[in-house]
Amino acid sequence: MRYLPLTDTDRADMLSVIGAASIDDLFVDVPAEARLTGAIAGLPPHASELAVERHMAALARQNLSAGEAPFFLGAGAYKHHVPASVDHLIQRGEFLTAYTPYQPEIAQGTLQVLFEFQTQVARLLGCDVANASMYDGSTACWEAIGMARRITKRGKAILSSGLHPHYVSVAKTMAKFTGDALAHEAPTLDAATDIDALIAGIDKDTSCVVVQYPDILGRIADLTPLADAAHAAGALLVAVVTEPVALGACRAPGAMGADIVVGEGQSIGVGLQFGGPYLGLFACKQKYVRQMPGRLCGETVDAAGKRGFVLTLSTREQHIRREKATSNICTNSGLCALAFSIHMTLLGERGLRELATLNHGLACQAADRLAKVPGVTLLNDSFFNEFTLILSKDARDVVRTLADKGVLAGVSLGRLFPQTPAIGNGLVVAVTETVTAEDIESLAAALEEELA
Amino acid sequence: MTMLKEGRPTAPTPVKEAHMAPATATGNRALMLEEALIFEIGSTATTGVDFAPAPSVASRLGKLARTDAIGLPGLSEQETVRHYTRLSRQNYAIDLGLFPLGSCTMKHNPRLNEKVARMPGFADLHPLAPQSTVQGALGVINELAVWLIKLTGMHGVAMTPKAGAHGELCGLLCIRAALEARGDARQVVLVPESAHGTNPATAAFCGYKVEDIPATPEGRVDLEALKARLGPDVAAVMITNPNTCGLFERDMKTISDAVHAAGAFVYCDGANFNAIVGRVRPGDLGVDAMHINLHKTFSTPHGGGGPGSGPVVLSEALSPFGPLPYTARMADGSIHLIEEENVGEEMPQSFGRMSAFHGQMGMFTRALAYILSHGADGLRQVAEDAVLNANYILRSLDDVLDAPFGDSGPCMHEALFSDKGLAEGFTTLDIAKGLIDEGFHPMTMYFPLVVHGAMLVEPTETESKAALDQFILALRSLAERAKAGDEALKGAPYHAPRRRLDETLAARKPVLTWTDPALAVAAE
Numbered sequence: 001m002r003y004l005p006l007t008d009t010d011r012a013d014m015l016s017v018i019g020a021a022s023i024d025d026l027f028v029d030v031p032a033e034a035r036l037t038g039a040i041a042g043l044p045p046h047a048s049e050l051a052v053e054r055h056m057a058a059l060a061r062q063n064l065s066a067g068e069a070p071f072f073l074g075a076g077a078y079k080h081h082v083p084a085s086v087d088h089l090i091q092r093g094e095f096l097t098a099y100t101p102y103q104p105e106i107a108q109g110t111l112q113v114l115f116e117f118q119t120q121v122a123r124l125l126g127c128d129v130a131n132a133s134m135y136d137g138s139t140a141c142w143e144a145i146g147m148a149r150r151i152t153k154r155g156k157a158i159l160s161s162g163l164h165p166h167y168v169s170v171a172k173t174m175a176k177f178t179g180d181a182l183a184h185e186a187p188t189l190d191a192a193t194d195i196d197a198l199i200a201g202i203d204k205d206t207s208c209v210v211v212q213y214p215d216i217l218g219r220i221a222d223l224t225p226l227a228d229a230a231h232a233a234g235a236l237l238v239a240v241v242t243e244p245v246a247l248g249a250c251r252a253p254g255a256m257g258a259d260i261v262v263g264e265g266q267s268i269g270v271g272l273q274f275g276g277p278y279l280g281l282f283a284c285k286q287k288y289v290r291q292m293p294g295r296l297c298g299e300t301v302d303a304a305g306k307r308g309f310v311l312t313l314s315t316r317e318q319h320i321r322r323e324k325a326t327s328n329i330c331t332n333s334g335l336c337a338l339a340f341s342i343h344m345t346l347l348g349e350r351g352l353r354e355l356a357t358l359n360h361g362l363a364c365q366a367a368d369r370l371a372k373v374p375g376v377t378l379l380n381d382s383f384f385n386e387f388t389l390i391l392s393k394d395a396r397d398v399v400r401t402l403a404d405k406g407v408l409a410g411v412s413l414g415r416l417f418p419q420t421p422a423i424g425n426g427l428v429v430a431v432t433e434t435v436t437a438e439d440i441e442s443l444a445a446a447l448e449e450e451l452a
Numbered sequence: 453m454t455m456l457k458e459g460r461p462t463a464p465t466p467v468k469e470a471h472m473a474p475a476t477a478t479g480n481r482a483l484m485l486e487e488a489l490i491f492e493i494g495s496t497a498t499t500g501v502d503f504a505p506a507p508s509v510a511s512r513l514g515k516l517a518r519t520d521a522i523g524l525p526g527l528s529e530q531e532t533v534r535h536y537t538r539l540s541r542q543n544y545a546i547d548l549g550l551f552p553l554g555s556c557t558m559k560h561n562p563r564l565n566e567k568v569a570r571m572p573g574f575a576d577l578h579p580l581a582p583q584s585t586v587q588g589a590l591g592v593i594n595e596l597a598v599w600l601i602k603l604t605g606m607h608g609v610a611m612t613p614k615a616g617a618h619g620e621l622c623g624l625l626c627i628r629a630a631l632e633a634r635g636d637a638r639q640v641v642l643v644p645e646s647a648h649g650t651n652p653a654t655a656a657f658c659g660y661k662v663e664d665i666p667a668t669p670e671g672r673v674d675l676e677a678l679k680a681r682l683g684p685d686v687a688a689v690m691i692t693n694p695n696t697c698g699l700f701e702r703d704m705k706t707i708s709d710a711v712h713a714a715g716a717f718v719y720c721d722g723a724n725f726n727a728i729v730g731r732v733r734p735g736d737l738g739v740d741a742m743h744i745n746l747h748k749t750f751s752t753p754h755g756g757g758g759p760g761s762g763p764v765v766l767s768e769a770l771s772p773f774g775p776l777p778y779t780a781r782m783a784d785g786s787i788h789l790i791e792e793e794n795v796g797e798e799m800p801q802s803f804g805r806m807s808a809f810h811g812q813m814g815m816f817t818r819a820l821a822y823i824l825s826h827g828a829d830g831l832r833q834v835a836e837d838a839v840l841n842a843n844y845i846l847r848s849l850d851d852v853l854d855a856p857f858g859d860s861g862p863c864m865h866e867a868l869f870s871d872k873g874l875a876e877g878f879t880t881l882d883i884a885k886g887l888i889d890e891g892f893h894p895m896t897m898y899f900p901l902v903v904h905g906a907m908l909v910e911p912t913e914t915e916s917k918a919a920l921d922q923f924i925l926a927l928r929s930l931a932e933r934a935k936a937g938d939e940a941l942k943g944a945p946y947h948a949p950r951r952r953l954d955e956t957l958a959a960r961k962p963v964l965t966w967t968d969p970a971l972a973v974a975a976e
Contacts, residue, residue, distance in 0.1 A: 001830045003560055005916035006837050014844040014917065018862075023836045026843055026862040027731060029700040034736045039828035043602055046827035049564050056821055059595075060573025062588030064581070073578040076808060083501055085533055087570070090755075093547030094540035097561050099893075100757035102553075105948040106888055109543035110756035113536070116490050119965040123523045129964045132757070135614035138808035166808040169792065173775070173804035177628060177658045220516050251516045264808075274589050275579030275809025276614065277759030289962065295757065300958035303943075303951035306479075312958040318617070318653035319899075323662040328653035331615035331747070335755025342536055345490050348526015351499035354506070360513070361506035382514040403582040411580045418793035433503065 001046055066272060066408065070439035072366075074386045074430025075216065075411035076137065076164050076242045077275065078267045080355075081434055086269050086342045090335055100295075100334070104310045105302075110334065111309035114297035117341040124244060124344075125261040126252025127283035132295040132311075133337040134280025134329065137242055137264025138170040141210065143282065143293045143327055144238045144260045145171055145180060148208035150291050150326070152235060155180050156205045161187040161194045162215025164242055165416045171210075180207075186420040189390055191381045193221040199229040206235040208260075213239050213253055214246055216416070217379060217428065218386035227257025236260060243267055244281065245432075246384040248356030260284040269343030270336045279336035290316060293327030355433060359385035363431035366440045370429065373444050375451035379426070386430040388413075392451050395427040407446045484949060487538040491966045494525025500532050542949040543756070544893045550915055550923050552845075554866045554896035554908025555648065555696060557726045557748035562825065565751070565818035574817050579809035583789055590787035593810065594779050596820045600744060600765055603831070604725075605735025608771030610764045611779070612811035616723055619743025619762030620654040620690075622775060622806060626741055626766060627688045627717045628658055629773040629803040638687035638716065644673050646696045646900040648721060660687060667902055671697035671857035671868075678707060682714035692721035693737070694728065694864035696900040697857050698842065698908070708738025717741065717770070725749045726912070727839055727865035730832030740767040746812070750819035761815035772801045777810055837913035838865040841920060845909055848924045852931040856903050865912070871905025875937035880905040883930045885952060888945035890926035 006014075011023070020026055027035065039045070047055075066079045073079070090096065094109060101107030101114075114132045121130035134140040145157045157175075159168055159182055168184055175182050183201060187194070198209050209230050214220045227237040239253030241263035253261045265279035266272070282294060289296075290313065298312035318325040347355060363385040371378040375392035389410075391398055396414035403409070413426035431440075479486040511517060527535060544551070551558035569575060577589050597609045610626070613619040624641070631638055641655035644665045652662045665681065666674045673691060689711050693701040701707070708718045720734055720742035726749040728734075734742050746752045746761040754760075766774055778790040778799060790798045792805075826834060839862070846867035850858050854872035857863070871880045884894035884907075896908040909927075911920060933941050945951065 001826060001833060003562060003825070003914055004830070004833055004837055005914065006840070010917040011837075011840060014840055018840075018843045018847045020843070020862065023840060026836075026839050027700075029702045029861055030728070030732050031702065031705055031737075034705065034732050036731055036733065036832075039832055040602055040730065040733075043599065043828035044824070046830040047824050049825070052564060052821050052824045053568065055824060056568040056592075056817065057571060057573075059588040059591050060571040062591065063573045063577055064585035065572040065576040066578055066581075067572055067576050071578075073580055075580055077579050079576070079578070083529070085500075085529055089533065089536040089540075091566060092537065092540040094543040094545045095536075095756055096566075096753045097546035097551075097558075098543045098756040099551065099553055099556055099558060099754045103544070103884070103888065103894055104953045105885070105945050105950045106542070106544040106893065107756075108949050109539035109541065112487070112489070112539055112542070113756075115964075115966070119491065120524060122965050135618060135759070136807055136809075139614065139618070139806075164808065165792075166805055169776070169805035170807060173625070173806055176803070177625060179659065220514055222514070222516060247518065248522075249518060250513055251518050252520075252522075255520065271575055272578050273575055274577040274586065274813035276807070276812040277761075277814050278808075289964070296962070296964055298958040299963040300954045302953045306950060308950040308953045310953050310955050310958045312955065312962055312964075315959070317649075319649035321653070322649050323652035323656035325649070325653040325656075328617045328621060328650050328657050329615075330617045330648075330650050331754075331758040331760035333759045334757030335753070336759055338536075338756065342532065344524060345494065345527050345535070346500035346529065346532050347524070348494060348499045349496035349522050349524040351501045351503070351526055352522070352524060354499070354503045355501070358503050358506040360511070361509045364509040364512055365507055367512075380512070382512050382516070384513065400582055400584070403585050408578070408581060408585070415580060415791075415793070418791075 069406050069408045070442040071408045072410045072429045072431065072443060073408055075416060075428050076264060077272055078243055078430055078432055079272055079434050080267050080432050082269055082271055082343060083346050086339055089342050090339050095338055101311060104308060108308060111297050113338050113341055115299065115309050117337045118297060120341060120344050121281050122283050124247050125263065125281065125283045126254025127261050128286035129289050130283035131292055132297050133333040134282050134294055135333060136276065136278035136280045137262065138167045140262035140280035140282045141167045141240050142171045142174045144262045145208060145210065146178065147260060147291050147293065148236045148238060149180060151288060152207045154205050154207040157182050157207050158198055158201050158209045159184040160198055160211040161185050162217060162219065163210055163212045163240060164216050167240065186417050187217060187423065189379055189423050189426055191379060193219050195221050195226050198226055202229055202233045202235055204233060206233055208236040208238045210238045210240060213241055214243060214384050214386065217388040218383040219380055220250055220382045220384060223253055223256040223258060245356055245359060248352035249360055250384055265340045269339035277333055277336055279333045279340055291326060294329050295332055358433045362435055363387065366431045369440055369444050373447045373451065376447060385432055386428060389427045389429055391425045391427055394424045396424065398450050401450055402446050405446055407442055409443055485538045487535060489966055490525050490527060490535065494527045496525055498526040498528060500527055500529040549892060550911065550919050551893040552895045552909045552911050553893065554910040555723055557910060557912055559751050559912040560914035561751055561753040562822060565821045568821045569814050569817045587787060589813065590779050592816050592820055594781055594787050596816050599823050600763055603729060604742065604765045605733030606765035607768040608766045608774060610766060610774040612775050612807055613743065613762040613764055614807055614812055615758065615760035616743055616745045616762045617650040617654060619764045620650055621657065622764045623719050623741030623743060624654055624658045624688065625803050626770040626773040627719065630770055631687055633801060638685055640686045642681060642686060642689045644691060646902045647690060647692055648696065648723060651690045651721060655690065670860040671699050672701055673707065675703045675707060679710050682710060684715065686714060686716045688717045688719050690719040690721060692724060694724045698863040698866040698868045699857060699860055700864055704737040712738065723748060724865065727835055729835045730828060731835045740770050746815045746819040751822045752815040752818045759812055759815065761812035773803050775806045776802050776804060834913050841911040841913060841915055842867045844920060845911055845924060849927060852928055866908055866910040868903060869907040870903045874934045878934040878937065880907055882941045883934055885944040886930040886941050887926060889947050892923055892926060
């Protein structure tokens with residue numbers, strides 16, 4: 001077996017050092033009835049690298065990848081071009097095959113990256129501080145709700161109807177066990193967001209209001225009035241960003257008063273990957289830092305006085321605090337944070353703004369073109385790179401039919417909100433820099449044919 | 453001095469100790485290069501990416517255009533490559549040498565798995581793409597699920613948890629949902645003293661009261677104490693097997709039977725599954741739920757702290773309560789997803805979604821490639837060699853280091869030592885930092901908590917005997933120095949990119965983001 005270096009001679013020599021007659025002697029503590037005597041039945045034996053690669057390639061060929069078709073899916077996961085150097089650098093073994101930086105003297109590479117990542121994320125989201133990442137946007141979102149509960153000592157969160165429904169599902173799952181009460185309604189097909197309704201719903205028991213920006217239908221609204229209303233009632237504003245590229249063009253939630261800003265960082269550096277691994281972004285105001293979940297990297301000095309970095313404030317964490325920890329998270333998304341940070345460094349502020357401008361420009365062109373298709377209405381007044389079309393029939397069927405024709409049209413609201421048939425004609429369409437004019441024409445033509 | 457006739461030295465002149473390391477103007481030391489922060493070397497006007505020109509359109513951003521300076525420096529492509537390459541060289545990694553972190557299973561990460569995960573047919577798929585276009589991806593999830601079920605002898609598997617601790621959460625949520633389904637509001641979860649910190653943290657998150665179970669002097673769960681504590685208020689017992697002292701819990705089946713008889717469930721922390729994969733099926737020991745860290749046993753790279761992946765195998769009693777989405781193979785061979793839309797008919801007792809999408813697909817492809825490469829026979833060999841390597845280290849060093857459970861029988865895949873017998877004032881930390889100078893990553897230190905100054909060494913099966921012998925040589929030397937009171941050891945590491953770092957300072961005055969010193973002065 002190509003990954004196992006011991007020879008039979010080695011094994012015999014080592015057993016004699018140990019003083020055991022056979023390998024079985026080392027498993028003597030396993031009760032006899034639980035000891036398997038041979039390879040587990042029904043499973044194949046080892047295989048060559050070539051054979052495994054062939055098997056996996058055959059499975060890969062059964063999929064229609066985003067790059068092979070006119071592609072317009074978003075709704076929480078976005079296709080962006082990732083520069084070649086990002087993937088090259090994250091595959092350096094010193095990053096790829098390192099562990100959590102528990103021994104800082106020999107982990108300064110990872111630690112400095114995390115410090116830079118935290119700074120990039122805080123600045124992008126408009127917050128004072130950010131952590132070293134969470135699993136993904138949805139889990140970061142429910143960790144934010146839990147953090148708001150700890151800070152306000154209140155247990156009622158109000159979730160915007162524009163919050164990604166899977167994020168709502170995750171929060172509802174967790175709330176069943178933490179006892180938080182979550183107020184949430186499905187969205188309606190309006191150009192305006194539900195900010196006024198959210199403000200009206202805030203009361204003295206509200207821990208936080210959770211609002212997505214841009215929201216699941218692509219709409220963007222000024223969060224300032226919502227932040228003011230939440231703060232006036234002693235509640236926090238949690239903003240959720242599923243498309244961080246938007247913040248190269250749109251005001252940052254932190255700058256509009258959000259206390260905690262979480263997000264999905266997949267758009268920058270990570271790729272689609274069928275949903276994971278992704279990258280949870282988590283940032284907040286300085287005053288709440290000790291209530292934050294997850295790992296934090298901080299600056300310090302070494303014994304010789306040189307600047308260095310360490311994991312810090314670990315008295316919040318499970319390995320020190322055990323049942324009193326702020327979260328049970330241990331492993332985070334280190335390598336995805338590295339990819340994000342490299343991509344962001346390549347972009348810089350200038351590149352990020354250019355990328356955002358390009359996304360917005362193409363999205364505007366696509367929205368105008370698609371709205372001309374008979375049977376299609378554009379819902380949004382405002383959007384960044386994603387908008388909602390209202391079709392003349394159920395969008396779920398349209399998506400399936402167009403997929404059969406090799407066009408990946410978008411995400412239907414029927415798939416996202418199966419319990420809300422009233423919005424079933426809605427189709428969420430994302431347009432990034434990877435979309436070409438020909439792609440837009442292909443989608444327009446396919447929709448025209450399907451809706452005729 | 454040996455010289456060529458033109459006077460160029462061909463052999464180094466021996467240097468005196470005091471002249472070993474003169475300071476350099478840059479702070480660099482040949483290949484060891486100091487690297488400033490991107491905020492110190494980059495500029496917001498620099499970019500390493502070129503884009504096509506954006507079409508000229510009227511903005512649809514409402515009044516929300518971002519006009520403030522964001523403060524994100526950019527670098528050209530070459531500067532970027534250099535920055536991260538230089539930083540990478542300040543990291544230790546499995547690719548450089550033995551990484552014996554106990555309970556972390558730092559084994560070789562085969563590069564085939566990286567290649568496979570990057571196939572566009574997997575890497576470039578959207579999680580909400582129509583199911584007809586992602587049958588191969590769903591096939592990967594399903595094929596891996598079958599392997600995990602068969603290897604563990606369990607009934608079902610929840611694939612979506614994103615790491616070990618997330619898997620623990622999944623398992624406890626299943627248990628809580630199962631108890632609620634029978635109208636049973638139990639409040640207590642029992643956790644051994646030696647458990648990973650995530651266990652009590654997870655149980656507390658799920659709303660349970662956590663109580664410790666004591667260990668016996670030989671390092672195993674105290675069966676009598678556990679039995680005495682079982683009762684109608686106990687929801688679950690969380691046990692790590694093999695446990696964190698590196699021992700197999702001999703009484704596991706008896707424990708499970710007692711827990712089940714008391715109406716509770718057995719959660720097994722599967723962090724140490726590497727020791728028994730292919731040789732023992734947790735299902736045969738009465739386990740109801742166990743997470744499997746794909747980044748440990750199945751070799752997906754740790755990436756400097758993630759991403760991980762923590763599928764949870766479930767007993768028949770718990771399977772109906774698992775999270776969404778779930779994959780199911782249909783009679784016609786196609787694979788379909790159980791999501792919110794069809795959960796009512798197909799999985800009505802599911803506790804719901806615990807992350808946005810399908811879990812760590814990028815880890816599934818890697819883990820499946822690893823599993824297929826080993827096959828059933830190779831995986832069994834994995835466990836055997838992992839256990840052999842750990843016992844070899846244990847018995848090669850138990851004359852110089854205290855092995856607190858050395859008399860309890862063979863260890864499993866990790867060898868545990870304590871700081872007993874070191875000279876006054878010398879600690880496990882000194883030995884760990886000494887290992888850095890010897891060219892190794894230190895073992896896990898001060899865990900498990902039940903042993904004073906614990907050193908938990910997990911070599912894994914991918915280390916050769918030569919590599920183990922080198923490590924043993926280094927650890928033996930350090931143990932002898934610490935027992936002899938060699939003061940120089942307290943200054944280690946001497947040869948790493950940094951000397952010991954001041955963690956107290958970092959925590960007392962946290963600096964978590966970079967601030968331009970010029971601005972910081974202005975603000976004061």
